[in-house]
Amino acid sequence: MVKLTRRAALGTIGAATAMAAMPAFAAERRIRHFWWGNPERDRRTFEVIDLYKAHHPGIEVSGETIGWGDYWTKMATQTAGGNMADLVQMDYRFLFEYVRRGALQSLDEHIGNGLDLSNLDAGPVEGGMVDGKLYALNIGSNTQVMPYNIRLLDEAGVDADVINWTREEFGAACEQITSKTGARGSDDYSLTTENMEAWIRQEGYEFYDAEGNVAAKAEDVAAFWQFWADLRNAGIVADKNKTVMVDASMSDWGIVTGDSAISSCWSNQLVAVQSLTQDTIGAAMLPHKAGGVFGQYIKPSQFLALTRDSTDVEAAVAYMNDWVNDPEATAVLGLERGIPASSVVREALAPNLNEAEKLSVEFFAAVQDKVSPLPLPAPKGAGEVRDAFARTGTEVVLGSMDIMEAAERFVDDAQSIVDRAR
Amino acid sequence: MKRFLRRNAAGYVFLTPWFLGFFLLALGPILASLYLSFTRYDMIGAPRWDGLGNYEYMFTRDRRFWKALTVTFSYVALAVPARLIMALGVAMLLDKGLRSISFYRAIFYLPSLLGASIAIAILWRQLFELDGVVNDVLALFGIQGAAWISNPDTSLYTLVVLAMWQFGSPMLIFLAGLRGIPKDLYEAAEIDGTSKRRQFFRITMPLLAPVIFFNLVLQTIEAFKTFSSAFIISDGTGAPADSLLFYTVFLFNEAFKFFRMGYASALAWVLLLIIGFFTAITFLTSKYWVHYENERD
Numbered sequence: 001m002v003k004l005t006r007r008a009a010l011g012t013i014g015a016a017t018a019m020a021a022m023p024a025f026a027a028e029r030r031i032r033h034f035w036w037g038n039p040e041r042d043r044r045t046f047e048v049i050d051l052y053k054a055h056h057p058g059i060e061v062s063g064e065t066i067g068w069g070d071y072w073t074k075m076a077t078q079t080a081g082g083n084m085a086d087l088v089q090m091d092y093r094f095l096f097e098y099v100r101r102g103a104l105q106s107l108d109e110h111i112g113n114g115l116d117l118s119n120l121d122a123g124p125v126e127g128g129m130v131d132g133k134l135y136a137l138n139i140g141s142n143t144q145v146m147p148y149n150i151r152l153l154d155e156a157g158v159d160a161d162v163i164n165w166t167r168e169e170f171g172a173a174c175e176q177i178t179s180k181t182g183a184r185g186s187d188d189y190s191l192t193t194e195n196m197e198a199w200i201r202q203e204g205y206e207f208y209d210a211e212g213n214v215a216a217k218a219e220d221v222a223a224f225w226q227f228w229a230d231l232r233n234a235g236i237v238a239d240k241n242k243t244v245m246v247d248a249s250m251s252d253w254g255i256v257t258g259d260s261a262i263s264s265c266w267s268n269q270l271v272a273v274q275s276l277t278q279d280t281i282g283a284a285m286l287p288h289k290a291g292g293v294f295g296q297y298i299k300p301s302q303f304l305a306l307t308r309d310s311t312d313v314e315a316a317v318a319y320m321n322d323w324v325n326d327p328e329a330t331a332v333l334g335l336e337r338g339i340p341a342s343s344v345v346r347e348a349l350a351p352n353l354n355e356a357e358k359l360s361v362e363f364f365a366a367v368q369d370k371v372s373p374l375p376l377p378a379p380k381g382a383g384e385v386r387d388a389f390a391r392t393g394t395e396v397v398l399g400s401m402d403i404m405e406a407a408e409r410f411v412d413d414a415q416s417i418v419d420r421a422r
Numbered sequence: 423m424k425r426f427l428r429r430n431a432a433g434y435v436f437l438t439p440w441f442l443g444f445f446l447l448a449l450g451p452i453l454a455s456l457y458l459s460f461t462r463y464d465m466i467g468a469p470r471w472d473g474l475g476n477y478e479y480m481f482t483r484d485r486r487f488w489k490a491l492t493v494t495f496s497y498v499a500l501a502v503p504a505r506l507i508m509a510l511g512v513a514m515l516l517d518k519g520l521r522s523i524s525f526y527r528a529i530f531y532l533p534s535l536l537g538a539s540i541a542i543a544i545l546w547r548q549l550f551e552l553d554g555v556v557n558d559v560l561a562l563f564g565i566q567g568a569a570w571i572s573n574p575d576t577s578l579y580t581l582v583v584l585a586m587w588q589f590g591s592p593m594l595i596f597l598a599g600l601r602g603i604p605k606d607l608y609e610a611a612e613i614d615g616t617s618k619r620r621q622f623f624r625i626t627m628p629l630l631a632p633v634i635f636f637n638l639v640l641q642t643i644e645a646f647k648t649f650s651s652a653f654i655i656s657d658g659t660g661a662p663a664d665s666l667l668f669y670t671v672f673l674f675n676e677a678f679k680f681f682r683m684g685y686a687s688a689l690a691w692v693l694l695l696i697i698g699f700f701t702a703i704t705f706l707t708s709k710y711w712v713h714y715e716n717e718r719d
Contacts, residue, residue, distance in 0.1 A: 080465040241569035247657035
């Protein structure tokens, strides 16, 4: 047995330490990207990661993906633990919160210096700014859309202009579709916050004011519920049991099942809706108040943001740059995350789009000059307000609560939720 | 002290794995959650001391807290007796000395193995939806079904039915208890011409009381902790209209959806007190209705 002296032992430990440290020089550089996704999005993203690794040898990228529901939980846990991924997918509603808490790094110093934004439209880029500094890179824009079944609308003889239609014209179309085709006119959106918020905007103001308080008047919320209640009671929108179905997935939507002719969603979902729907779909705007504004707006659908825990900023910024400029990467990404902000990328994609993708590009172009400006991000607690809206909406739809009373309670609840979240 | 150690050392040595787990893994988080329950903590910033603020808000201003209690207590009050009666009934059937009893025992126990799983919760939703199997069967008898899960008036009952269906583990314990009752007692009663009903209430129930007590305590605790089935069936929110807002689902939402870790910690401690209170009540009342064979010796 070899007898170890103190010195030899120290020497061995020292050498071992040096050995352990050695690979650090030759080690691959490594960045992590974390996003919420679905199988299709994950496939495309991993393909982009492979492209990046091919273009930047020596840099390892690890992709981490999870569904939307668990994404923010994991993100909060990682933020609390100080091990955020270098790059995270960010949503407009959470952007301010994460920036204000110092979880994200500003991208200003990298613009024109690793991050080329020269081909990007100004509007979508500004959506990623907080207090005048850029914190998040737009990787796709979105707007609300009502996909409709072209065949059913034709059969019913609906000739309304579905871009410029009013609430009354929408109701009349539902009536016509139901009486002529047997399918219901539309799904019922009494539980969907975005549709209610657009309604409020059509009344000329935002649901939240600039201080983040609930500005919505109970009578306007009640009018929204009343609008749908009238259609529901006339039997020309989806049955109440379908409307209150917990966690309905896209395959339960009326447009997909054929139970109704019109549904409502985000424009980057058009491709997925078409792939599940037998008939060809068209794209309509939300019906608006006659003589008023349209109420919907173009929203940055997703961002890529650089976190404070990033260790290899240079590699991370190069990765971000590829996402909006690299011809191969942007071709793989396509329109899946929304409409790209870069005009060059849009032109390059145009010749290879399928019908549903063309539809979303055309729809986007058609609504461009009708939409309202991007509202301020919703205050903290807005996610909880959504839950409260669906909860109260369920009682309204099932008729277990008077509409005006429900609207007053919801507005009260919403204000106390944002008060508490401050 | 020395004598105590000498007598009990072996026991403590055997308990070391549990002690290690408790002190290394559980104790820290438990103390941390007690501390956090007095703070406001959103997981991104540092916790801020808030004294009794969370507890005050919970009891005086949080409507959903009371709703969660109502839902959970209704569930416990319905599901625990339903499951125990079901379990006792099946145990008594199996105790008749059927052939291939081990086969039936396994079959009846199966739902309990699957019960806590996500798959069953999803299956449950399919069964009780508007176009689900339950309504298809009802339609055969000309009965117009309903949207059992999406309707706040009926959704909780679908979970009670799920709880009933998972009667396996109390059933096994009842079965063991029934086997332990001396058969000659029944024979004597038979000779005296005692009715079956009377036999059940005068022989079976009293002699089974310790087992009933054991099952009652365990199942009550279990019922208070119901989470995964309610979470899945309600899409994680307690929907429809908070009718499935189980205490644990509420707690999870506060912690991991709205990031109020401090408040959620306070909720967890209140749940601990509630479960402790009910267990204590059951134990205290037990001396009036449970007696143990060996106490008489």
